[in-house]
Amino acid sequence: MSSEVTDTPKRQFTPEEWIYLTNYFVGNNYRYRENIIIPRNLGPVHIKTNEEKMVEAFFEGCPFKVIMSCVAGYGLGAVIGLFSSSIGPQSITSVETQTTRQVFNEMKTTTLSYAKNFAMIGALFSGVECTIETMRGKSDWKNGTYAGAVTGGMIGLRAGVKAGIVGAMGFAAFSTVIDYYMHSRF
Numbered sequence: 001m002s003s004e005v006t007d008t009p010k011r012q013f014t015p016e017e018w019i020y021l022t023n024y025f026v027g028n029n030y031r032y033r034e035n036i037i038i039p040r041n042l043g044p045v046h047i048k049t050n051e052e053k054m055v056e057a058f059f060e061g062c063p064f065k066v067i068m069s070c071v072a073g074y075g076l077g078a079v080i081g082l083f084s085s086s087i088g089p090q091s092i093t094s095v096e097t098q099t100t101r102q103v104f105n106e107m108k109t110t111t112l113s114y115a116k117n118f119a120m121i122g123a124l125f126s127g128v129e130c131t132i133e134t135m136r137g138k139s140d141w142k143n144g145t146y147a148g149a150v151t152g153g154m155i156g157l158r159a160g161v162k163a164g165i166v167g168a169m170g171f172a173a174f175s176t177v178i179d180y181y182m183h184s185r186f
Helices: 015-025 050-059 062-087 100-136 141-159 161-185
Strands: none
Touching: 062 100, 100 141, 141 161
C-alpha cells in the first residue's frame, strides 16, 4: 500500500455559473417557493403570515398576560368571595336580625374585596413570571417557582421580614406544585 495522495481534478465553474450560484445563495433573485423543503406531515403544512405572527406575538406578550390574569383573578375572587360571604357572615355579633339590604351589602363588600385581592395577586404573579421568563430566555418550571417566591415575598413583606420569607417559601412551593401538576397532567 502506498501512502501517496492522488489529486482529483476539480471542476472549474464558468463566470455565468458563479454569478448564478452567488445570486442563489446570497441574493434573493433566484429563490423560489418550490425550493423550500417541507417535511411530510399527516396534514397540510400551514405557513404563518406576518399578520398571524403579529397577533400571536400580541397574545404571548407580557401586557396581555397581565391583563388576562387580572381579569381572571377578579372573576375567580368574586366567585370565592360570594361563596365565602354566604357561608360565614361578618356581622354575627349583633343580636338583631339583618335586613335583606344589609345582607346584600355585606355580600357585595366581601365579594369585591376577594375579587380585588385575587386580581392583584394574579396580575402581580403573571407580570413577575413573564418578566423572569423574558430575562432567562427559557420556559420551564423554574420561572413559576421564582415568580412565586418574588410574589409571596412581596405580599408577605407587608407584615414584616419574617412573614416575607415565609410567604416567599410558601408561594414558591405552591407555584412549583401547581406547575408540576399542570405539566404532568396535560
